[in-house]
Amino acid sequence: MAYLTVTDGVKQFTGFRALNGVSISVERGEFFTLLGPSGCGKTTLLRAIAGFNDLTSGSIMLDGQDLRAIPPHKRDIGMVFQDYAVFPHLSVFDNVAFGLKPRKVPAEQIKTRVAEALSAVHLQALAERLPAAMSGGQQQRIGLARAMVINPRLLLMDEPLSNLDAKLRIELREEIRDIQKRVDIATIYVTHDQEEALAISDRICVMSAGHIEQIGTPQEIYGNPQTLFVANFVGTLNTLADGEGRAKLLAELGISANAAHWTIRPERLSLLEAGQGAPSGAVALAGTISKFTYLGREAHVLVDTPAGALVVQVSNPALGAVRTPGEAVSVLVERSALMAFDADSKRLSLEG
Numbered sequence: 001m002a003y004l005t006v007t008d009g010v011k012q013f014t015g016f017r018a019l020n021g022v023s024i025s026v027e028r029g030e031f032f033t034l035l036g037p038s039g040c041g042k043t044t045l046l047r048a049i050a051g052f053n054d055l056t057s058g059s060i061m062l063d064g065q066d067l068r069a070i071p072p073h074k075r076d077i078g079m080v081f082q083d084y085a086v087f088p089h090l091s092v093f094d095n096v097a098f099g100l101k102p103r104k105v106p107a108e109q110i111k112t113r114v115a116e117a118l119s120a121v122h123l124q125a126l127a128e129r130l131p132a133a134m135s136g137g138q139q140q141r142i143g144l145a146r147a148m149v150i151n152p153r154l155l156l157m158d159e160p161l162s163n164l165d166a167k168l169r170i171e172l173r174e175e176i177r178d179i180q181k182r183v184d185i186a187t188i189y190v191t192h193d194q195e196e197a198l199a200i201s202d203r204i205c206v207m208s209a210g211h212i213e214q215i216g217t218p219q220e221i222y223g224n225p226q227t228l229f230v231a232n233f234v235g236t237l238n239t240l241a242d243g244e245g246r247a248k249l250l251a252e253l254g255i256s257a258n259a260a261h262w263t264i265r266p267e268r269l270s271l272l273e274a275g276q277g278a279p280s281g282a283v284a285l286a287g288t289i290s291k292f293t294y295l296g297r298e299a300h301v302l303v304d305t306p307a308g309a310l311v312v313q314v315s316n317p318a319l320g321a322v323r324t325p326g327e328a329v330s331v332l333v334e335r336s337a338l339m340a341f342d343a344d345s346k347r348l349s350l351e352g
């Protein structure tokens with residue numbers, strides 16, 4: 001039995017169904033991420049677990065207990081929000097101690113527990129400061145310490161990094177991951193940033209329009225997407241244009257399956273010189289470069305081919321490796337790199 005389960009969760013707002021039968025299960029100590037575009041229902045699901053809004057139907061069980069029957073302040077759930085929600089007139093220490101006040105914790109214990117929480121987020125030296133004079137990253141650490149100090153049974157985080165700049169976001173996500181593993185509290189983390197989700201999670205739940213598309217490890221979600229939505233949302237995707245060029249390519253690769261959508265990730269393609277042959281299990285597709293975009297650690301080369309315009313990702317492009325529009329090249333397409341989806345966008349197996 002999983003530690004937390006949501007079964008058939010439905011949330012009906014007036015005139016809008018935000019959750020349409022959502023089921024998840026989270027293990028003890030697991031870092032579980034809800035990933036999906038704006039409006040797909042991530043916050044609604046998190047708020048239902050926290051108790052800020054109740055489900056219309058469905059069950060939420062935490063450690064064998066029916067959470068829907070327990071008022072929010074008695075659920076022992078810590079929550080971190082997107083906006084830092086710190087009290088500007090209280091010191092860092094008092095901000096963190098705030099969550100313990102209604103719990104009637106003795107003063108001595110408050111001292112040690114707040115000190116522990118502050119040290120976990122590396123803020124012990126700033127305990128007496130006022131948050132107003134602190135950076136966004138530091139303020140978000142206060143939020144994290146305040147959520148953890150109550151020794152919650154579950155930690156919920158709703159886009160905690162989205163107000164921070166890109167560099168700090170990466171630093172703090174590594175820290176959050178380390179802290180979570182150290183304190184070992186089951187955590188549900190919400191983001192719409194796919195790279196963040198891949199970096200931080202034990203498992204990812206990809207949501208779209210109030211339902212779940214796929215749940216899996218970062219490797220499963222990225223490397224083995226089960227729907228076209230997941231493949232498109234997590235990573236980038238080339239779609240082969242429907243037509244003779246595609247039919248010929250599939251035939252040359254020995255693929256006879258019928259599919260509505262044929263896709264391939266840019267990093268699974270590579271460039272060959274024009275006329276260069278392909279090893280077995282692959283095809284060299286003749287094409288013409290139409291665009292070259294240098295991005296530092298990679299470059300994207302857009303190539304017009306008989307199977308449509310394809311982006312080829314080149315890793316660690318050398319300084320001299322600039323490609324010019326109009327240049328003739330070949331694109332190496334390996335059979336194993338193709339992903340096929342049916343008309344309902346479900347993944348098709350290409351075995352055999």
Ligand SMILES: Nc1ncnc2c1ncn2[C@@H]1O[C@H](COP(=O)(O)OP(=O)(O)OP(=O)(O)O)[C@@H](O)[C@H]1O
Pocket residue numbers: 013014016017018036037038039040041042043044045192
């Ligand atoms: N109180 C409400 N009444 C009506 N509709 C609502 C209410 N709260 C949320 N919604 C709708 O439910 C849908 C899901 O909202 P939710 O806040 O869960 O999305 P989200 O995935 O967290 O998006 P974001 O990434 O933008 O935060 C949205 O279309 C939203 O407009």
Ligand SMILES: [Mg+2]
Pocket residue numbers: 042043044158
């Ligand atoms: Mg939200």
